[in-house]
Amino acid sequence: MLRERGADMVTVLYFAGLRERLDCAREEVPLPPGTPTVGSVIERLRARDGRWSDAFAPGRAWRVAVNQRMADLATPLKPGDEVAFFPPVTGG
Amino acid sequence: MLRERGADMVTVLYFAGLRERLDCAREEVPLPPGTPTVGSVIERLRARDGRWSDAFAPGRAWRVAVNQRMADLATPLKPGDEVAFFPPVTGG
Amino acid sequence: MAHVRVQQAPFDAGREIAALTQGRRDVGAVATFVGCVRDRNEGDAVSRMTLEHYPGMTEKALEEICAEAARRWDLLDTRVVHRVGPLEPGEAIVLVAVSSAHRGEAFAACEFIMDYLKTRAPFWKKEETPAGTRWVEARSSDDEAAARWQGGEGRP
Amino acid sequence: MAHVRVQQAPFDAGREIAALTQGRRDVGAVATFVGCVRDRNEGDAVSRMTLEHYPGMTEKALEEICAEAARRWDLLDTRVVHRVGPLEPGEAIVLVAVSSAHRGEAFAACEFIMDYLKTRAPFWKKEETPAGTRWVEARSSDDEAAARWQGGEGRP
Numbered sequence: 001m002l003r004e005r006g007a008d009m010v011t012v013l014y015f016a017g018l019r020e021r022l023d024c025a026r027e028e029v030p031l032p033p034g035t036p037t038v039g040s041v042i043e044r045l046r047a048r049d050g051r052w053s054d055a056f057a058p059g060r061a062w063r064v065a066v067n068q069r070m071a072d073l074a075t076p077l078k079p080g081d082e083v084a085f086f087p088p089v090t091g092g
Numbered sequence: 093m094l095r096e097r098g099a100d101m102v103t104v105l106y107f108a109g110l111r112e113r114l115d116c117a118r119e120e121v122p123l124p125p126g127t128p129t130v131g132s133v134i135e136r137l138r139a140r141d142g143r144w145s146d147a148f149a150p151g152r153a154w155r156v157a158v159n160q161r162m163a164d165l166a167t168p169l170k171p172g173d174e175v176a177f178f179p180p181v182t183g184g
Numbered sequence: 185m186a187h188v189r190v191q192q193a194p195f196d197a198g199r200e201i202a203a204l205t206q207g208r209r210d211v212g213a214v215a216t217f218v219g220c221v222r223d224r225n226e227g228d229a230v231s232r233m234t235l236e237h238y239p240g241m242t243e244k245a246l247e248e249i250c251a252e253a254a255r256r257w258d259l260l261d262t263r264v265v266h267r268v269g270p271l272e273p274g275e276a277i278v279l280v281a282v283s284s285a286h287r288g289e290a291f292a293a294c295e296f297i298m299d300y301l302k303t304r305a306p307f308w309k310k311e312e313t314p315a316g317t318r319w320v321e322a323r324s325s326d327d328e329a330a331a332r333w334q335g336g337e338g339r340p
Numbered sequence: 341m342a343h344v345r346v347q348q349a350p351f352d353a354g355r356e357i358a359a360l361t362q363g364r365r366d367v368g369a370v371a372t373f374v375g376c377v378r379d380r381n382e383g384d385a386v387s388r389m390t391l392e393h394y395p396g397m398t399e400k401a402l403e404e405i406c407a408e409a410a411r412r413w414d415l416l417d418t419r420v421v422h423r424v425g426p427l428e429p430g431e432a433i434v435l436v437a438v439s440s441a442h443r444g445e446a447f448a449a450c451e452f453i454m455d456y457l458k459t460r461a462p463f464w465k466k467e468e469t470p471a472g473t474r475w476v477e478a479r480s481s482d483d484e485a486a487a488r489w490q491g492g493e494g495r496p
Contacts, residue, residue, distance in 0.1 A: 013394075015392060015394055015462065016392050016464035016466075016475055017475040065394070065397055065462065068394070068397035068400050070401075084394060084397070084462075086394070086464070087464065087475065088478035089458075089459065089460065089461060089463055089464060090458075090463065090464050090475075090476045090477070090478050090479075091391070091393070091422060091433075091434070091457060091461050091462070091464070091465070092375050092422070092433070092434050092454060092457045092458040092461070092463070107236060107238055107306065107308060108236050108308035108310075109308070109319040153322070157238070157306065160238070160241035160244050161244070161248075162245075162304060176238060176241070176306075178238070178306060178308070179308060179319065179322070180303075180321075180322035181302070181303065181305060181306050181307055181308060181322065182302075182307065182309045182321070182322050182323075183235070183266060183277075183278070183301060183302060183305050183306070183307025183308070183309070184219050184277070184278050184298060184301045184305070184307070196354060197353070197354050197358075197372075198352060198353050198354015198355065198357065198358075199354065201353045201372075202353075202354075205374075205376060205430065205432070207430070208430060209430045210378060210379065211376050211378070212376055212378040213373065213374070213376070214372075214373070214374040214376070215371075215372070215373055216353075216357075216370075216371070216372040216373075216374070217369065217370070217371055217443060218357060218361075218369070218370040218372070219368065219369055219443065220367050220368055220369070221365075222365065222366060222368040222441065223366065273365035274361065274364060274365045276361070287375065287454055288485065291373070291447070291450075291451045291454075294447075295447045298443055298447075329444065
């Protein structure tokens with residue numbers, strides 16, 4: 001995918017089983033135009049090949065954090081934000 | 093009180109504030125005839141002078157154990173039993 | 185099954201917890217409670233506390249409470265240490281430590297044992313305050329805490 | 341106010357508890373939870389566990405959970421230590437220790453912090469079993485445990 005020069009980007013991190021499934025720990029993703037949210041980034045990721053559409057298929061259990069705080073699909077995004085996707089946590 | 097020779101006795105212990113109020117830690121008390129219970133021993137103690145009738149006056153909060161297990165007024169007694177009277181406990 | 189001690193000497197909470205986990209691979213959860221002497225009670229300053237107990241019955245009462253906890257929850261081990269004699273503010277009075285496979289049982293049993301101990305184990309506290317020495321009064325809140333478990337059910 | 345550490349090294353539960361009571365005369369109650377690696381999970385033998393976490397967010401998440409506990413209960417101090425990296429069965433994973441004047445608050449807050457930590461702090465467990473390595477699945481029982489506190493009330 002050609003990186004749009006100067007396009008506004010967010011840093012996307014993947015953790016645990018999701019990182020392994022996608023074979024990707026970190027990437028820069030251009031923000032969709034308009035009022036971008038976590039949901040709109042997800043749509044972009046789903047549009048990619050099988051691994052991505054599968055990992056984020058409806059019904060899959062995953063969580064999202066924005067700038068290190070738990071977030072959800074409606075959370076708005078701005079350039080430079082850190083978005084993290086990960087499976088439900090299992091600490092403690 | 094003349095100790096009835098050969099009368100059946102129970103050992104009575106008093107703890108904490110009750111011991112101090114009665115100025116008595118331990119005594120042998122003859123078992124009333126019939127089917128003696130904690131209640132019948134209490135009646136005997138109440139029949140004594142002011143300190144005793146006051147300590148066991150109705151409404152006073154106290155507990156009783158027989159042979160080191162929590163008991164109540166109805167608990168039956170037999171010669172040689174160990175009966176303990178004490179204020180509500182405040183450990184922990 | 186339970187390990188119960190009534191003693192004058194201080195205890196080491198770390199060692200008591202270690203005793204529940206040392207050399208074991210089946211323990212998933214250890215819930216521990218430590219009760220300490222506070223320098224205030226019912227609005228008065230407390231300079232010292234003295235714990236009286238009923239030798240013989242105290243240990244039996246604590247063992248019975250731990251046995252009841254083991255009947256209600258799936259526990260691996262239980263330890264209760266209660267001190268007696270003179271104690272200063274800041275000193276530990278009691279420890280209850282419970283191990284199990286999962287945290288729910290350990291938490292419930294630990295709190296159950298403390299609530300029952302407070303109302304059924306024969307200990308009595310005497311406090312030295314500026315207004316003189318007094319026996320601590322049993323708290324209705326402790327009776328209520330114990331009553332929560334009355335129904336014999338697991339969770340409070 | 342809360343003391344939070346995320347580390348690979350083991351911790352000493354006794355020292356963490358002492359840190360809450362040392363030199364203080366206002367602490368009446370310390371409730372502590374220690375979670376350990378078990379050699380079994382979901383019916384399979386576990387030979388080793390590896391904890392992954394999200395550096396930076398983990399500490400923030402734990403601090404936020406402790407702050408919420410302090411908002412709900414009258415607490416004196418809170419300490420949370422969570423280990424990461426490879427752990428063997430029998431080793432401690434996490435400690436939550438809470439001090440307060442009375443035991444009710446300490447018990448509730450300690451259990452609250454553990455229940456929220458289990459569903460909101462970004463840690464993930466990987467297990468080595470005879471059938472190979474697998475990521476541990478989140479438990480619905482943990483979601484239910486956390487949901488008990490949802491109403492924002494004090495007691496579960």
